[in-house]
Amino acid sequence: MKLIEITAVTIAILLGTSVPLRAAGDEFPVTEGQAYKFEKVAEGVYYATAKTGSIGSGSNNVVIVNDRDIVLVDDGTTPAAARAFLEDIKLISNKPVSAVVNTHFHYDHTDGNSVFPPDVQIIAHEYVRTAILTFNVLDREPFKTSQSTRLPVQIAALREQLAAAKDTARKTELSNQLASAQALSEQLKEIRPTPPNVTYASKMVLYKGGHEIQLLHPGRGHTGGDTFVYLPRERIVCTGDMDEGTRIAYMGDAFFDEWITSLDALKKLDFTLVLPGHGRPFRDKGQITAFQSYLKDLTAQVANLRKQGVTPDEAAKRVDLTSHKKDFPDIQGAGADLRGVRRLYQWMDETQKK
Helix, strand or coil: CCCCCCHHHHHHHHHHHCCCCCCCCCCCEEEEECCEEEEEECCCEEEEEEECCCCCCCCCCEEECCCCCCCEEEEEEEEEHHHHHHHHHCCCCCCEEEEEECCCHHHHCCHHHHHHCCCCCEEEEEEHHHHHHHHHHHHHCCHHHHHHHHHHHHHHHHHHHHHHCCCHHHHHHHHHHHHHHHHHHHHHCCCCCCCCCCCECCCEEEEEEEEEEEECCCCCCCCCCCCCEEEECCCCCEEEECEECCCCCCCCCCHHHHHHHHHHHHHHCCEEEEEECCCCCCCCCHHHHHHHHHHHHHHHHHHHHHHHHCCCHHHHHHCCCCCHHCCCCCCCCCCCHHHHHHHHHHHHHHHHCC
């Protein structure tokens, strides 16, 4: 059997962690925890990313330290990740967490919800509560492929590579990677999908001492219930997975035309820094426009293939988005994520019935 090469980048992707890529021109003060790194992007505002291989965190999270309490934006892939996150937060503040904002319902942003006591507000768009309560979220995408399918394959590949390894340093590296993957496999068993206990429809504002924290739902996009967390005084916006900078977001729950419109609303906000749910912070609104262009091109190409009678699975192989590689370096050749293309076909069926 041919060995499957598992690199540090592959490990990060399969575990749900973020590959640390420094945004050009930005150097933020850093506090290093055991599992998380905190970049101070403004007074009382920290961008938290998991250390590669330390724990399966999923989303990049945001910590907003206020006069008396802390508000979090997203909380990770598992209860274990959330507990590690909370422990490391003590390095920057001992104030209690009073609220957690879920930017959308996907597992890598919400599966830490269960660790918080009932007096902590878990806030999200009303769609998120409905989704977690009714969608059987652990038996559907994106959880199904990202964790239930890929993780066992990864563990088997790592065991195979470890058995074949000769170099001591390589053995140590593979052994650590295997231990991390096996730990995540055990942590997934602890997940109890927990819906928000506070919801809103279009806008909600939290006033926390000197911080005004706006929760905005401009319309559907990445999912049916995404939230932008906007700090107008700091001119910072947290986008969840609505825009991930130079990364291409998962599209298996998307509303494609509305996504483009919602991103127009994002560009109208007065901000100088975007904190995405994955990837790296960025400042250029042109990056958002580039993603809108990608969405338009993907939609047009898939619509054309669909008219020709091409199946979703074949269309996913044939679309060519390499013209967008300059903005999204993960694009290496023709093709797109199958789950997103299947959703595109479904969405087109839905729109035709209206």
